[in-house]
Amino acid sequence: MYFQRLIFLCTFVKLVHGAAQNSHPADHHQWIAPTKSDVRSPCPGLNTLANHGYLPRNGKGITVPMILDAALPAKFSLLSGDAPTALDLDALALHNLVEHDASISRADFGLGDNLRFNETLFKTLANSNPGVNYYNASSAGLVMKERLDMSIKTNPNITNTPKEFAVRIRESAFYLSVMGNVSTGVAPKQFVQIFFREERLPIQEGWRRSKRLITAESMDDMSNVIAQAANWTATQSCEDLILGPNLVI
Numbered sequence: 001m002y003f004q005r006l007i008f009l010c011t012f013v014k015l016v017h018g019a020a021q022n023s024h025p026a027d028h029h030q031w032i033a034p035t036k037s038d039v040r041s042p043c044p045g046l047n048t049l050a051n052h053g054y055l056p057r058n059g060k061g062i063t064v065p066m067i068l069d070a071a072l073p074a075k076f077s078l079l080s081g082d083a084p085t086a087l088d089l090d091a092l093a094l095h096n097l098v099e100h101d102a103s104i105s106r107a108d109f110g111l112g113d114n115l116r117f118n119e120t121l122f123k124t125l126a127n128s129n130p131g132v133n134y135y136n137a138s139s140a141g142l143v144m145k146e147r148l149d150m151s152i153k154t155n156p157n158i159t160n161t162p163k164e165f166a167v168r169i170r171e172s173a174f175y176l177s178v179m180g181n182v183s184t185g186v187a188p189k190q191f192v193q194i195f196f197r198e199e200r201l202p203i204q205e206g207w208r209r210s211k212r213l214i215t216a217e218s219m220d221d222m223s224n225v226i227a228q229a230a231n232w233t234a235t236q237s238c239e240d241l242i243l244g245p246n247l248v249i
């Protein structure tokens with residue numbers, strides 16, 4: 001299916017993978033909260049890397065090689081800014097490029113702030129999988145369904161095509177894999193909450209980078225479970241208009 005062929009974000013895990021390797025509390029990869037002049041993105045992953053100094057802490061002038069060798073989302077993101085070779089993280093809030101509605105922790109573009117973390121909206125994930133201290137692939141899928149239902153009810157301009165669904169699945173698999181067990185998709189609630197709320201690697205709480213590399217393949221099984229639990233249906237079909245006629249993905 002269309003959305004299954006969309007490769008998204010996964011290669012970027014290399015970065016997080018490399019990142020945590022050398023992390024000691026005293027080194028220059030300490031977590032430091034962004035200042036008022038620093039810019040951040042709608043992506044907790046990239047923001048975390050900037051907060052730890054793996055990307056420029058001001059969030060500005062980020063180049064593709066800084067993020068990685070080559071990947072689709074990087075190309076997308078470069079289309080969202082003015083500069084041909086670098087971007088500031090806030091450029092990633094450009095709606096319907098990578099940024100989409102029904103995010104876990106940000107408001108829909110048509111409803112509010114699609115860039116910054118929102119605790120009210122994040123409560124859906126925070127309170128999910130009650131009774132245990134971890135999230136997993138089925139709870140992640142249910143969270144996606146709940147957030148989408150909220151958006152469908154309140155946002156008359158929602159964009160919800162197979163493309164958005166594919167991206168959202170990948171993002172859910174991403175937080176489970178980065179903060180939890182790469183093989184099972186079981187992730188401690190505490191780690192996931194710190195990642196979203198503080199955009200910090202929870203090293204002092206006991207998080208360690210995964211020894212197993214996170215790849216598209218490693219996320220395959222949990223993505224299927226997530227997709228099933230999300231019980232998704234499209235609001236619209238895919239359009240290529242957003243990318244223009246010459247960019248077929």
Ligand code: HEM
Pocket residue numbers: 009012013015016041042043044045046049067073074077092093098099100101102103104105106171172174175178
């Ligand atoms: C370093 C590894 C990364 C991790 C762990 C990660 C994780 C995530 C997660 C969990 C979300 C969902 C947030 C939400 O729904 O509230 C997200 C959203 C996003 N990510 Fe990343 N990501 C990573 C890398 C990247 C890269 C390299 C890009 C560059 C283009 C990117 C661009 C985005 C954008 C634009 C969103 C906003 C989508 C939305 O929620 O509307 N991410 N990411």
Ligand SMILES: *[C@@H]1O[C@H](CO)[C@@H](O)[C@H](O)[C@H]1NC(C)=O
Pocket residue numbers: 109110111155156157
């Ligand atoms: C939806 O889009 C229409 C037309 O562009 C606009 O007038 C309206 O304000 C939008 N509403 C929301 C909630 O985004």
Ligand SMILES: *[C@@H]1O[C@H](CO)[C@@H](O)[C@H](O)[C@H]1NC(C)=O
Pocket residue numbers: 107112113118119120121
């Ligand atoms: C967070 O989202 C809720 C629900 O959409 C909204 O009422 C609230 O104003 C938002 N908070 C901030 C700080 O944007």
Ligand SMILES: *[C@@H]1O[C@H](CO)[C@@H](O)[C@H](O)[C@H]1NC(C)=O
Pocket residue numbers: 129132135136137138139225
């Ligand atoms: C996720 O955790 C819940 C609560 O323990 C459990 O009922 C559910 O079966 C788990 N899902 C998966 C895919 O293991």
Ligand SMILES: *[C@@H]1O[C@H](CO)[C@@H](O)[C@H](O)[C@H]1NC(C)=O
Pocket residue numbers: 181182183184211
């Ligand atoms: C992930 O879970 C599997 C299956 O329960 C287990 O064998 C493995 O040790 C776990 N990996 C880590 C890094 O804890």
Ligand SMILES: *[C@@H]1O[C@H](CO)[C@@H](O)[C@H](O)[C@H]1NC(C)=O
Pocket residue numbers: 231233
């Ligand atoms: C899945 O969605 C369909 C409609 O799209 C609905 O009829 C069905 O009850 C849903 N199943 C679950 C388990 O939510």
Ligand SMILES: [Mg+2]
Pocket residue numbers: 042099100101102103106107108114
């Ligand atoms: Mg969004």
